[in-house]
Amino acid sequence: MPGDETITTAHLEMIASGVLVDKVILERVAADPTLSAELEQIRRDNELMSEFVSLDPHTPDHEFDPITGYELLEEIHRGGQGIVQRARQRSADRMVAIKTLLQGAFASDSQRHRFEREVRLIARLNHPSIVTVHESGRTPMGSHYIVMELVDGVPVDQYCEPLRHAGDLRGIVRVFTAITEAVRYAHQRGVIHRDLKPGNILVSASGQPHILDFGIARAFGNDTQAEPLATKTGEFVGTLSFASPEQIASDPDLVDVRSDVYALGVLLYQALTGERPIDVTGALAEVIARIATEPPAAPSSHNAAIDTDLDTITLTALEKRVTDRYQTAGELHRDLENWLQGRAISARAHDFWYVARKTLRRHRVPVGIGAVFLVLVIGFSITTGILSFNLQRENKTLNGTVRGLGGALRAIDSETTPTPVRDLNQFLSQLVENIQSEVGDRSDVESAVREAAGIAYLDAPSSNYAEADFQLNRAYVLRLQSLTAPHPDLAASLHNLGRLRFKQRRFTEAETYYRQALAMREALFGKEHADVAWTMHHLAFTLQIQGRRDEALPFWTEALRIRRAVLNPGDINIANTLSGLATNHLARGDSASAAAVLRAALDIIHDDPDYGPDSLPVGRVKHNLGVAFDNLGAFGDSEQVLQDVVRIKNLSEPGSMQLARSHIALARTLLHLRRFDDAARELQLALAIQENLEIPINREPDAAILLAQIGLAQGDKDAANSQIDSVIDALAYADSPDPGSVGEAQSIRALIVAADGDINGAIEIAVAADAWFASVRTDRDPRVLENLKRLGDWYTQQQRSAEAAEIDARIEAASRPLAMPTEKHQP
């Protein structure tokens, strides 16, 4: 190549790529600063290019989800609390809905904790009509989210509208039976919805409802509800229609399952009529006043196709006073079912003639013989004359009759007999309604009738304490006005008021009434009298239930002494007091004495022709005997006795919580015998009963706690852990959980934690358990003792010898034979 040729970019490129190596040209480039610079630039360009050549063209195409494992898709809804998005769960390849709460949704840590606990509770709900919560957590950015089942459906009001236009009321009620069933299910598990409204109940095309956002309202909860309504008017108007009077009253303590019942009533009303029960337009203050006081118009006034029963069901759900409403969603559910089946609805059960008519109609009894049939319905052989007689003219007969009835009722001590007095109760409520006008000038008759009615309300299977309270107090006041103390009727009034307060769990008041009744009866009759022993028996029980076991003991023994002195040796009341005394022995940890006393009680009941070996009291007394055997370590005897108890109770009180408790006691024994599968089976039976009776696990947690214990014993630590978690969560939710149950749950939790190797953690929890036990159980209680023994072992293991010694001393003291308590409280 000639030495004078112009050097172009092409030459430089060739030099840079090593194709051109001509020495002359290279020297010329080197000598020329401009060319050198250009060559340098080309070389750098090539270097950069080579980086691109080696660049992996495959761009990693990953989505990094704010919520691990979920691909967020489009927004479904944006509301005050947060955003709901459709999302795909990558692992299961299914569509879900994710609710992300606004940041700053929680004012405080405690609110956040409550929310998290709530979500854990909800996640355990498993019901076809409740939207399943799959999981929850926090995004890395700190927002809370809840992953839920994605539901395809329309709000319940929209779903019902065409049904209403087609006149298909049964179709509407059918949807509501499913909804109320689901709400009942959740209530059972300690979860209240608090914000039921059409938008929270989606109905799929097949008619299956899906309830959303269970319990979420509570999580945002009480704090905001306590705010003055005016500050959140704009937001509140939407749900104001569904808020119950007690919610409007901004008293979060008053809001319970019955507030959900009210909201269900509003939804039902709207579905049936297309109208709202209460007009919520206008000034807020007026609306609030209307919700609190204005009774809604009967649904039938909007829709003539609605019959009286459906009117009654809807209006009962909408009662202003919570006590007048259906007390549970289950009650509302059953009445809707009753309506569908053409049965009598319970909301009108107080209406005697209604029930009678309905029963007649269902059984197609010719009206001609109806009058006779009515008498059979109420189950008492009272002649038709009594139902219709003129009170003024025949008050003398009435007085006798009522006294007779009252006496009959008194004989049925509800603690030992659940004889149905429901129908008599209805009869009396009719009687009482008339009493004021008919016998206004005969306070002796009126007080006797009211007293009898009060007892009926108190002891009826569906007791009504408010009504009992009113009638018993009325009777007492009437007697105070006409009688001078001491008087047997006044003493009876005091005694019955004591029973009422006891049943209302107002024990200190009950104690006062019983002490007054006792003093009056002793003044009237002296010591040796059946009525004195009777009141003493009740007083002992009242002291004992307050944890005053040692104070109670002398009253038990004295009541027993008197009853043995004045009654026939085979009298059932002696057995009753023996049984009470046994519970005192059990509570003080003296199981051996308890067993002896229970055997004596059993002998009496066995021989009583009215009861016999398979009777209800035998079942209950034997239950305690089984428990005593278990405490004493006689597991074989305990199993045998409790198996028999289960058999008896299945005859005498099937489906009752009493039966469930025997299944639980049997499970405990089987657990001690290490027959885990048998024990688990008993617990399932107990839980099924509990479920059926709508008794939430936070009120009767024993079965659930034992299940955890069985899981642990079988080595399934995770199952045990989640089981005990659910119990503790539910107990935390309860207003006043039984301290003994909390202690037991904690004690099991400690065991699980220890099994995980965290001994210090276990110690901490076991100490907490011990503190819970302290108020209700003695160290002699086997559960308390077990907890103490483990705690002692753990202290020893951690070489905390001072604490271990302290525990050992307590264990030692609890194992010493029991001395009789001092007799200073001897009555």
Place this chain on the structure above:
Amino acid sequence: MDMTRTSTVLLEGLKDSQNDQVWSAFARRYGPILVGFGRRLGLNETDAAEVAQETLVRFVEEYRAGKYDRERGRLRSWMLTIARTRAAAVFRQRSVRGEREGVTALVNLGDEHTLTQIWQTERRQVILRAALEELRSATKTNEKTIEAFELLVHGGCPPGVVAEQLGMSIEDVYRAKSRVSQKLREIITRLEAEYDGES
């Protein structure tokens, strides 16, 4: 790609953000580096993506919890520590399950120096890709010019062939190469600076 904010600014945003958009920007920036990193350690595609996801989540959580002390080290070494731990966990699980495939890491997870190198390589790759993308989408550079550059780079074509194919002179091809390189270098410098705001 959201590369308009330095990492420092992004981190600030993570601190008190009211929405999850910052997360997206953050994940887009560091996610691909983490995936590449995991792949080079010997993880398969799925595991690498999972480790990346977990690392991002953990990082943001710890950052928001105030556990990241800027004085104590660069963002990179902190994130690297998290990623290494997560990756080690996957390898451990693998060997527990006795899976033959991918039982061991390709590199010594304790070798800080090598890990840092891998990180830097992956980071550079991400930046280069981002630069290319930006060049295509966000600059006014002539279409043909870019095409010429791409044929040179990816097609591996000699300049003469490129010129013929695009109906350009060979000088035009060289000019295109120079212009695009210049542009890319500008973009890369800026992106580097944005990532460097991470210190």
